[in-house]
Amino acid sequence: MKNILSKIKIKDIAEMAGVSVGTVDRVLHNRGDVSMKSREKVEKVLKEINYTPNIYASALASKKTFSFIAVIPAYKKGDYWDKIEEGIIKAARELTDFRVKVEILYFEQYNIASFCKVMETALEERPDGILLPPSLKSVTFEFACKMDAAGIPYIFIDSRIEEAHPLAYYGQHSYLSGCLAGKLMLTEKPQTEEIAIFSFYHLGQVPSNQISQRMAGFVSHMMEKKESCRLHRATLELDSPEKNEQVMYDIFEKNKNIEGAVIFSSRAYVVAEFLKKYKLNHITLIGYDLLERNIASLRNDSIAYLIAQRPEVQGYRGIKALSDHLIFKKQVETINYMPMDILIHKNIDFYLGFANY
Amino acid sequence: MKNILSKIKIKDIAEMAGVSVGTVDRVLHNRGDVSMKSREKVEKVLKEINYTPNIYASALASKKTFSFIAVIPAYKKGDYWDKIEEGIIKAARELTDFRVKVEILYFEQYNIASFCKVMETALEERPDGILLPPSLKSVTFEFACKMDAAGIPYIFIDSRIEEAHPLAYYGQHSYLSGCLAGKLMLTEKPQTEEIAIFSFYHLGQVPSNQISQRMAGFVSHMMEKKESCRLHRATLELDSPEKNEQVMYDIFEKNKNIEGAVIFSSRAYVVAEFLKKYKLNHITLIGYDLLERNIASLRNDSIAYLIAQRPEVQGYRGIKALSDHLIFKKQVETINYMPMDILIHKNIDFYLGFANY
DNA sequence: CACAAATCCGTGCGCGCACACAAAGATAAG
DNA sequence: CTTATCTTTGTGTGCGCGCACGGATTTGTG
Numbered sequence: 187m188k189n190i191l192s193k194i195k196i197k198d199i200a201e202m203a204g205v206s207v208g209t210v211d212r213v214l215h216n217r218g219d220v221s222m223k224s225r226e227k228v229e230k231v232l233k234e235i236n237y238t239p240n241i242y243a244s245a246l247a248s249k250k251t252f253s254f255i256a257v258i259p260a261y262k263k264g265d266y267w268d269k270i271e272e273g274i275i276k277a278a279r280e281l282t283d284f285r286v287k288v289e290i291l292y293f294e295q296y297n298i299a300s301f302c303k304v305m306e307t308a309l310e311e312r313p314d315g316i317l318l319p320p321s322l323k324s325v326t327f328e329f330a331c332k333m334d335a336a337g338i339p340y341i342f343i344d345s346r347i348e349e350a351h352p353l354a355y356y357g358q359h360s361y362l363s364g365c366l367a368g369k370l371m372l373t374e375k376p377q378t379e380e381i382a383i384f385s386f387y388h389l390g391q392v393p394s395n396q397i398s399q400r401m402a403g404f405v406s407h408m409m410e411k412k413e414s415c416r417l418h419r420a421t422l423e424l425d426s427p428e429k430n431e432q433v434m435y436d437i438f439e440k441n442k443n444i445e446g447a448v449i450f451s452s453r454a455y456v457v458a459e460f461l462k463k464y465k466l467n468h469i470t471l472i473g474y475d476l477l478e479r480n481i482a483s484l485r486n487d488s489i490a491y492l493i494a495q496r497p498e499v500q501g502y503r504g505i506k507a508l509s510d511h512l513i514f515k516k517q518v519e520t521i522n523y524m525p526m527d528i529l530i531h532k533n534i535d536f537y538l539g540f541a542n543y
Numbered sequence: 544m545k546n547i548l549s550k551i552k553i554k555d556i557a558e559m560a561g562v563s564v565g566t567v568d569r570v571l572h573n574r575g576d577v578s579m580k581s582r583e584k585v586e587k588v589l590k591e592i593n594y595t596p597n598i599y600a601s602a603l604a605s606k607k608t609f610s611f612i613a614v615i616p617a618y619k620k621g622d623y624w625d626k627i628e629e630g631i632i633k634a635a636r637e638l639t640d641f642r643v644k645v646e647i648l649y650f651e652q653y654n655i656a657s658f659c660k661v662m663e664t665a666l667e668e669r670p671d672g673i674l675l676p677p678s679l680k681s682v683t684f685e686f687a688c689k690m691d692a693a694g695i696p697y698i699f700i701d702s703r704i705e706e707a708h709p710l711a712y713y714g715q716h717s718y719l720s721g722c723l724a725g726k727l728m729l730t731e732k733p734q735t736e737e738i739a740i741f742s743f744y745h746l747g748q749v750p751s752n753q754i755s756q757r758m759a760g761f762v763s764h765m766m767e768k769k770e771s772c773r774l775h776r777a778t779l780e781l782d783s784p785e786k787n788e789q790v791m792y793d794i795f796e797k798n799k800n801i802e803g804a805v806i807f808s809s810r811a812y813v814v815a816e817f818l819k820k821y822k823l824n825h826i827t828l829i830g831y832d833l834l835e836r837n838i839a840s841l842r843n844d845s846i847a848y849l850i851a852q853r854p855e856v857q858g859y860r861g862i863k864a865l866s867d868h869l870i871f872k873k874q875v876e877t878i879n880y881m882p883m884d885i886l887i888h889k890n891i892d893f894y895l896g897f898a899n900y
Numbered sequence: 901c902a903c904a905a906a907t908c909c910g911t912g913c914g915c916g917c918a919c920a921c922a923a924a925g926a927t928a929a930g
Numbered sequence: 931c932t933t934a935t936c937t938t939t940g941t942g943t944g945c946g947c948g949c950a951c952g953g954a955t956t957t958g959t960g
Contacts, residue, residue, distance in 0.1 A: 193639060193640070195945095195947085196946070197947095206909065206910045207947085208909065208910055208949090209910080211947080211948070211949080212908095212909085215948085219908060219909080220909085221907080239946085241640070242600075242603060242946085242947095243946035244946075244947055244948075246597070246946080246947070247914075247915055247946075247948045247949080248915085248947080248948060248949090249915085282550060283550070283598070283600075365889060366889045369887070373730060374730060523896060523897070524897065525890065525893045525894040525897050525899075527882075527885075527890075528885040528887075528890065530726070530885075532719070532722060532723045532883075533885065536716060536719070536880050536881065537883075539880060540879070540881065542882075550916095552915095552916055553916070563939065563940045564940085565939065565940055566940080568917080569938095569939090572918085577939085578938060578939090597915090599916085600915070600916035600917045601918075603916080603918095603945045603947095604916075604919080605917080605918060605945085606918075606945085
């Protein structure tokens with residue numbers, strides 16, 4: 187009864203194989219200096235039993251230290267990246283007893299020069315692993331190659347670059363999340379013939395793959411299921427509330443038949459707050475991500491659906507993937523699409539009240 | 544730079560306080576035999592620094608062993624309880640190095656005598672913690688009292704009994720998940736005036752709180768939002784496919800205007816497969832839980848929505864709550880409602896492809 | 901055949917902690 | 931002041947493992 191609890195340990199293996207623990211250790215970590223005969227004896231035993239080392243004892247005894255670097259955009263509180271960082275920090279805490287240090291470096295979002303600079307410093311530190319969201323494809327790919335060359339495993343979060351070879355990717359399937367938005371729109375407004383699509387854009391900014399792919403998915407779904415539907419596109423700007431208000435006013439004024447609106451960035455609240463202000467509550471708005479202002483708008487019904495992608499889990503699992511690979515020698519799955527969580531007024535509270543880790 | 548990695552240890556505290564490690568240990572675990580003077584010295588240091596013990600070293604050194612018992616219904620593969628057990632086993636694996644043994648005992652679902660018998664044996668084993676889904680209220684409450692008296696912490700999963708005092712509860716808010724079903728139904732079929740509600744029932748069975756509360760939530764939502772809507776209730780039986788088919792045939796034949804159907808148990812596939820067979824694809828069906836046959840029906844569009852509640856997470860967190868409480872001395876949240884995940888054809892694959900732990 | 905070099909292997913220490921045990925100090929009783 | 935008793939404190943051992951060092955065995959060389 188009791189010995190269910192005590193796992194097989196190296197000492198047991200040594201006895202079974204008729205060698206010393208040192209030899210078993212050398213075989214397990216195959217660091218040489220073992221004769222064929224002993225190696226075979228040990229390997230035979232290993233094949234028979236199912237040895238799983240006590241990773242805690244192992245970490246305790248190990249003198250190796252690890253340093254990971256997470257490179258993410260500087261963010262404001264309540265932002266999408268805030269959640270990502272939350273997950274990174276949670277993972278970091280759990281790993282301190284394994285001698286892992288996680289450093290977070292920030293770059294200016296949409297600014298490619300800033301991204302490059304931060305990545306350079308990250309590489310200079312020669313960390314054991316790096317976590318980053320891809321930026322401009324060509325540039326990111328260059329860094330990916332450098333990391334490959336330096337033998338530094340790296341994790342992509344948020345979005346993905348096909349050409350690179352990260353240890354793992356954690357993020358949404360952007361295109362299909364766009365289709366999902368389309369599907370939700372048609373469920374909510376099966377009859378509608380006109381829909382508004384808003385994008386944020388700023389001159390000189392790096393466009394987001396993520397967002398353009400969502401849009402592509404949405405458009406393709408609409409084309410397929412309701413070809414007759416007209417899509418009105420409009421562009422908003424960061425930090426230009428008056429201008430944005432004008433843009434929205436124009437589009438909704440000119441096209442009274444619009445019954446639905448979508449916004450593929452995480453700033454749906456900009457549109458939501460406009461709809462609220464002008465009491466356009468016949469318009470179904472669909473957005474992405476659980477920013478605080480988005481949630482508020484979901485609660486007051488100016489947003490109908492939010493599609494979420496568990497950013498905190500992306501950060502958490504990203505870091506964990508590095509430690510699984512480097513420390514615990516576990517196989518890690520390469521492509522990890524996040525669930526596309528559908529949040530509405532009715533279920534948001536339970537979602538928020540729950541830690542997704 | 545490097546010493547960020549090395550945390551404060553007991554030895555450090557001992558030096559700072561000018562006592563030996565033994566004394567610090569005695570203060571930390573307050574097991575007496577410490578003079579006021581030394582205690583104060585140590586506590587002063589503890590207040591200044593933020594000591595977090597290395598739980599792995601601690602577990603390694605500790606001679607304590609723990610035994611948990613999980614009491615769950617016997618299930619068939621692919622069932623809801625299969626997922627729960629999956630989570631329990633995952634947690635158990637992670638805890639073996641902490642000298643935790645988890646034993647799973649099965650009772651016959653809906654059979655109160657069987658439940659009692661299994662609970663008796665569980666109690667006789669005097670485990671350190673018990674995890675169980677409440678059965679009949681009065682009976683479960685009695686066992687709860689016994690466990691309280693014996694000082695055995697217990698976890699409720701799946702559903703909840705207000706009167707008892709479990710260490711924690713993990714499960715859905717049944718009533719509100721019923722409301723959610725109502726909301727989804729009205730989104731999908733805003734015009735419908737007739738809806739069918741199916742229940743499973745068997746003579747002598749213990750009725751499920753879970754299910755009746757979901758129904759209550761659904762009905763109340765419909766009453767509030769669309770009073771005119773007529774709800775047709777019908778009862779199905781386990782293992783009576785022909786009889787069930789007759790019941791369904793009758794209800795849909797007699798009420799040609801029915802455009803929606805709901806089923807609050809996890810066996811939506813029974814209705815779904817009927818709808819598929821008779822090509823009643825104008826009927827929107829809403830069900831619960833990701834049984835394999837439900838998923839198949841979601842994929843072939845005979846189920847429109849499935850509401851899921853992360854059963855594997857319930858099992859996992861339930862066991863983890865016991866170890867958090869008993870071993871790691873962490874505070875555990877008492878009421879933990881699971882997110883109400885909304886699954887449709889478009890997002891099911893990503894949900895299934897992802898481990899929710 | 902002696903001795904050096906190379907290969908192989910066992911032992912011992914320490915990671916941070918829990919816990920037992922013995923030592924030392926304080927107090928009481930004679 | 932001595933001895934017995936109780937209180938308080940320090941030290942030592944081992945949990946399972948990684949790792950280094952030194953010893954044992956084999957092989958090679960003159």
